[in-house]
Amino acid sequence: MGNGPRVAAWKDVVPDWVPRPAVHYLAHTEAGLPIRELARGAGCHASTVLRQIRSFETRREDPLVDAALHRLGRRVFLRGTGSSREETRMIAHSAEHEADPALTEGELRQQALRVLRRLCESGALLVVADNMDKAVIVRESADNEPTRTGIVEKKVAEALALKGWLQCGKTGRITRYAISSAGRDALSRLMAEAENKALGFADAQARFDGPGHEAPPAQADPGPRRGRRRRYGGTESPLVVLARRRDKSGQSFLTDDLVRAGERLREDFELAQMESRGAQDWESYLDMPAVGDAPTEGSTARARVIGALRDLGPGLGDVALQCCCYLEGLERIEKRMNWSARSGKIVLRIALQRLRRHYEQLGEAARMIG
CATH class of the missing domain: 1.10.1750 (Chromosomal Replication Initiator Protein Dnaa; Chain: A;)
Structure with a gap:
């Protein structure tokens, strides 16, 4: 006994x-x-x-x-x-x-959704170095140059590896990890749970992953709802897809610096966890009240997003928010904004040019976290 x-x-x-x-x-x-x-x-x-x-x-x-x-x-x-x-x-x-406070299950759930979604992008890897206190997510650009797209706390990366969601490549002073098949399955479950929560099925969620705690089956979609939130649907962001497109002269439609500007906005958006606050348009973000008096990583990231959206203004701010942060396709954005077909990518490029200038004016403060 x-x-x-x-x-x-x-x-x-x-x-x-x-x-x-x-x-x-x-x-x-x-x-x-x-x-x-x-x-x-x-x-x-x-x-x-x-x-x-x-x-x-x-x-x-x-x-x-x-x-x-x-x-x-x-x-x-x-x-x-x-x-x-x-x-x-x-x-x-x-x-x-x-x-060194322990990583909670809720924190891991949030971070896993962010990190695994990034690692599902084409050419994305998690890189860990002996002399770095954080891991970084990099992705090869159209010119085969690595672009940093995210920062991951070491203990979060360790937890993902322990659960078998990362696949270790060649080890050494620098070790590279890719998402494993188990990680892709976990991402599908987490995305389904996030969608169910947005649709009002939060009480049905069980402890994610682990023996004796199977993931609940996805709830049937009750159909269109007023105020239904968009989910991150694809494994690649629209910026990555557009960056691969070239014109007749062989030039990329989006240059690497424009893609980096969009990724910078997305990183702050994910750090701020704004998708949990319900606002989906440019004006709603500007009207959101402050959260608490003590600044946190999330609140400061949120302030940076609001500052960037204010600088872009309506229209440009909307397309940057929907495309860079919510990863929504340009065709859907064109329909929602009542724009003519194939005009969305032009507006997006203008928004990214303005966003790049915004970050250039910020100087050192515009560097990606970490």
């Missing part, structure tokens, strides 16, 4: 998003809990737990997985009470928790 509390206590120490096999690995290697005891607590055969432990031992060759397990194992220490048969108490490092 004393075995159950020890296993349950260890599960309470690690965050909810950690896969059960990883919990078993940590409980065995860090806490020294026997495999049979873990199997009894999980209601499975001891050989199953053994395979899980061996699998994660092999996966420690992946730098992000190794760092994630090290970070999780560092969060607790064990203090024995004497005999090995007596119950072992596990006490969380208070200083460690203050300096």
Whole structure:
């Protein structure tokens, strides 16, 4: 009867998003809990737990997985009470928790949606370097030059790798990761859950991913609704598609600096999590009230988006918001704005030129986060 509390206590120490096999690995290697005891607590055969432990031992060759397990194992220490048969108490490092707060499931859900969506774009990779405190997402441009499209906290990248959503390439001083098939499946679930939440099915959402917590089936679309929110539909942004188009002289329709300006706006938009606030047009964003008195990364990013949209003005601000941030296709934008066919890309290019000038005037403050 004393075995159950020890296993349950260890599960309470690690965050909810950690896969059960990883919990078993940590409980065995860090806490020294026997495999049979873990199997009894999980209601499975001891050989199953053994395979899980061996699998994660092999996966420690992946730098992000190794760092994630090290970070999780560092969060607790064990203090024995004497005999090995007596119950072992596990006490969380208070200083460690203050300096490095654990990533919550809600935070991981938000970040995973942002990062995995970026990694689904053609030629996108997550790059991790030994001397960098953050990971970066890069994508090859039309001229085969890498363009940075996002910044990822190291502990977020580690969590994505631990869950098997990233596929490690060649390791070394710089390690590159691509999205895995499991990551694409997870992105589909997260996007479906975000859509369901926007349609009013938030109460039906279950804990995402993990043994014993299967993702709920997608709710049937009840049809068009007033105020229905748009979802990020494609795996590539309209800017990337337009950047690949060339005119008769072989010049790209959108140059790399224009694409970077649009990506800069999108990065701030995602950091601000504006899609959760319900506004979908240029004027609505300008009227949104401030959130709290203490500035946060999200509130400052939101202020930068509002500043850029004010500079663009109506029309240009609308097309930049819909195309760069909501990733909506130009044909739909043309219909919504009552523009003539094939005029959207011209307006978009003008908006990006104005946006590039806006960021050039900001100088160092316009650099992408990180």
